[in-house]
Amino acid sequence: MIFYFLAVTLILSAILVVTLKNIFxxxxxxxxxxxxxxxxxxxxxxxxxxxxxxxxxxxxxxxLILFAIMLTSRISxxxxxxxxxxxxxxxxxxxVFILLALKSLDKTPLPAHIGKNFxxxxxxxxxxxxxxxxxxxxxxxxxxVALVGAIALARKD
Amino acid sequence: xxxxxxxxxxxxxxxxxxxSLTVLFLVYAERKVSAHFQVRYGPMRVGWHGGLQMIADxxxxxxxxxxxxxxxxxxxxxxAPILCFVSAYLxxxxxxxxxxxxxxxxNIGLLYILGVTSLTVLSLMMAGWxxxxxxxxxxxxxxxxxxxxxxxxxxxxxxxVVMMAGSLNLITIVEAQKSLxxxxxxxxxxLLYLTAAAAEANRAPFDIPEAEQELVxxxxxxxxxxxxxxxxxxxYVNMFTICALAAILFLGGWQGPILPPVIWxxxxxxxxxxxxxxxxxxxxxxxxxxxxxxxxxxxLPLALANFLISGLWLVLK
Numbered sequence: 001m002i003f004y005f006l007a008v009t010l011i012l013s014a015i016l017v018v019t020l021k022n023i024f025x026x027x028x029x030x031x032x033x034x035x036x037x038x039x040x041x042x043x044x045x046x047x048x049x050x051x052x053x054x055x056x057x058x059x060x061x062x063x064l065i066l067f068a069i070m071l072t073s074r075i076s077x078x079x080x081x082x083x084x085x086x087x088x089x090x091x092x093x094x095x096v097f098i099l100l101a102l103k104s105l106d107k108t109p110l111p112a113h114i115g116k117n118f119x120x121x122x123x124x125x126x127x128x129x130x131x132x133x134x135x136x137x138x139x140x141x142x143x144x145v146a147l148v149g150a151i152a153l154a155r156k157d
Numbered sequence: 158x159x160x161x162x163x164x165x166x167x168x169x170x171x172x173x174x175x176x177s178l179t180v181l182f183l184v185y186a187e188r189k190v191s192a193h194f195q196v197r198y199g200p201m202r203v204g205w206h207g208g209l210q211m212i213a214d215x216x217x218x219x220x221x222x223x224x225x226x227x228x229x230x231x232x233x234x235x236x237a238p239i240l241c242f243v244s245a246y247l248x249x250x251x252x253x254x255x256x257x258x259x260x261x262x263x264n265i266g267l268l269y270i271l272g273v274t275s276l277t278v279l280s281l282m283m284a285g286w287x288x289x290x291x292x293x294x295x296x297x298x299x300x301x302x303x304x305x306x307x308x309x310x311x312x313x314x315x316x317x318v319v320m321m322a323g324s325l326n327l328i329t330i331v332e333a334q335k336s337l338x339x340x341x342x343x344x345x346x347x348l349l350y351l352t353a354a355a356a357e358a359n360r361a362p363f364d365i366p367e368a369e370q371e372l373v374x375x376x377x378x379x380x381x382x383x384x385x386x387x388x389x390x391x392x393y394v395n396m397f398t399i400c401a402l403a404a405i406l407f408l409g410g411w412q413g414p415i416l417p418p419v420i421w422x423x424x425x426x427x428x429x430x431x432x433x434x435x436x437x438x439x440x441x442x443x444x445x446x447x448x449x450x451x452x453x454x455x456x457l458p459l460a461l462a463n464f465l466i467s468g469l470w471l472v473l474k
Contacts, residue, residue, distance in 0.1 A: 024286060028233065031279065048265050051272040059275030063305060066282050070298065121265065121325060 002043050010036035023069055031062050048120040168260045172249045180393040181211045187434055194438040215386075223382030226289070233287035237280045238380065238387035244276035245394040252401055253328050255411045255418035266327040267319065270402065271312060274357070277395070278304050281376050284388070288379040296375025299445060300359060306452045307356040307363075313460035314349035317467035318406045331410030338409035345463045347407045349456060351429070354399035356452070359392065360433055362440040363448060400429035 013032040020026050034057045041050035128136045185200070185208070192199025200207025225234060251266040253259040263269050278301050285297020319325055321342070322333035333339075340347045356363035377388045404410060404425040411418030443451065 024230075025233075028283070047263060047269070051265055051268045054272035055268070055275060058279065059272065059308070060305075063278055063282070063301060066279070066286075067298075067301065070282070070286055070294065119264075 003040070006036045006039045006043060009033075010040070024066075027062065027065050027069055030065070031058060034058055034062065046120070048124075169250075172246070172260060176246065176249065176394055176397075177390075179397055180390050181215065183393045183397065183430065184214075185211045186430070190431065190434045191438045194435070218386045218389075219383055221382040223384060226379050228289045229379065230287040230289065233283050234379075235384075237284035237287060238384040238391075240283065241277060241280035241391045242387045242394075244273055244280065245391040245398065247273040247276075248398045249394075251327065252398070253331065253405065253410065254422050256328065258419060259328070262326065262328055265325045267315065267325045267330070267402075267406075270398070271308075271315075274395070274398070275308070277391070280391075284380070285376040288376070290379050292374075293376050293378045296378070300376060303359075303363065303448060304357055306449060307353045307456070310349055310452065310456040310460040311353035311357060313457070313464050314346045314353060315406060316464055317343055317346050320467060320471055327405050327410075331405055331412065334409040334412065338407060338412075340407040343407065343463075343467070345459065346467070347403070349460050349463065350403060350407065351432070353452075353456060353460075354403065355433055355436065356448075358395045358399050360396065360437055362436070362442050364437075364442060396430065396433060397426065400426045400433065403429050 010033055013029040013036065016029040017026050017033060020029065034053065038050045038053040038057075041047070041053060188210075189199045189207075200210035203210040203213050225231065248270045250260045251263045251269055253262065253266075281300045281304075282297050285293045285295075285300075288294070318330065318339050321339060322330040324330060324333075377385060380388060401422075404422060408425045408429075410425075411422040413421035413424075416424075
């Protein structure tokens with residue numbers, strides 16, 4: 001029941017994101033979609049993931065997007081082009097996505113079993129600092145590079 | 158199942174009632190405190206020492222005409238104050254007032270509170286943009302820039318407490334302070350938290366988003382009646398939240414001798430509330446550039462150093 005409510009909300013708002021003409025409204029519906037995903041995580045007993053979704057996607061990424069929209073002058077005067085002629089690349093992307101999703105679904109044993117003493121924060125932290133320390137550091141470095149790059153591009157002098 | 162649902166609804170309603178009463182009291186306290194700091198009396202006419210003034214004001218606020226200006230974005234304009242209040246309200250679902258009095262004890266309580274309060278930013282942005290007014294938009298910008306900047310030292314100042322307690326569960330954090338409250342081991346962390354939190358809640362001297370003299374009233378300038386009162390309510394609710402969180406994280410929450418736990422908790426929270434009011438009515442407002450450089454050049458390095466030293470100390474202990 002709750003799942004279907006969230007799923008329908010998610011799909012409807014995702015459709016509205018790409019069909020509405022006012023870019024600020026599109027961004028707001030993207031927020032609704034992200035909230036619905038966070039709700040799904042909570043519903044599926046993964047509160048940590050849900051909260052992280054809130055903090056990162058809404059607290060950081062969406063705020064950045066809204067900021068960019070609001071700082072662009074006269075952006076709301078212009079109506080967005082919502083249709084695109086690039087249907088073949090889009091079709092390719094969709095096919096690749098579906099194949100990947102099916103493949104990963106196929107590889108995951110469902111329902112997944114987690115140990116009794118599973119603590120998302122403790123185990124995640126430990127995994128990030130031991131088994132996955134190299135990817136973790138690479139991602140951090142990438143973020144740092146992006147940050148420095150953005151500052152270098154935005155500097156006037 | 159149904160009984161569980163009813164109990165949950167009752168708890169949610171109880172939190173709403175508690176929040177409303179708290180805000181009434183906080184507004185009264187603020188008016189009295191500010192008055193006495195300025196050697197005035199404050200409200201005196203309605204009830205004993207103006208005790209009923211807030212009830213009269215609330216009725217007035219709710220009965221006022223709710224104006225929606227012509228060129229606003231109607232739906233967004235309508236949703237923004239509701240979202241603002243909801244995000245302030247959601248934090249209370251996991252705040253422990255005593256070991257028993259908590260709506261839902263989440264394992265990741267602290268993270269949850271930080272997450273839901275970040276929704277406030279959105280509501281301020283929506284209000285500022287939907288109002289179709291340059292002062293509202295500027296106020297919205299400023300508050301968002303301020304809140305996302307101060308969120309970094311805020312989280313960094315809280316992390317040492319989490320490391321020492323070894324948990325994000327608020328009840329576990331309070332119980333970890335049985336022998337000594339964390340303020341004694343983390344005095345710098347406490348100060349950093351309180352400063353950053355005051356900025357997060359738009360309290361003076363960090364109330365730049367609604368600097369009356371330059372922005373009329375900031376993001377809420379086009380709002381009136383009940384929608385305005387929702388922003389107002391959320392602001393005071395947030396003030397109580399940050400003080401409650403400070404009491405839980407640094408002052409040992411409900412722990413204390415003789416008196417029942419809830420009383421201890423409220424005493425600590427209201428002590429901090431008084432400190433915030435004291436600061437508000439004593440210091441002048443910072444300029445926007447001072448505000449930003451204070452955050453990035455002073456608070457952030459201090460918070461990082463505090464975090465590093467606490468981590469080293471915990472590892473070497």
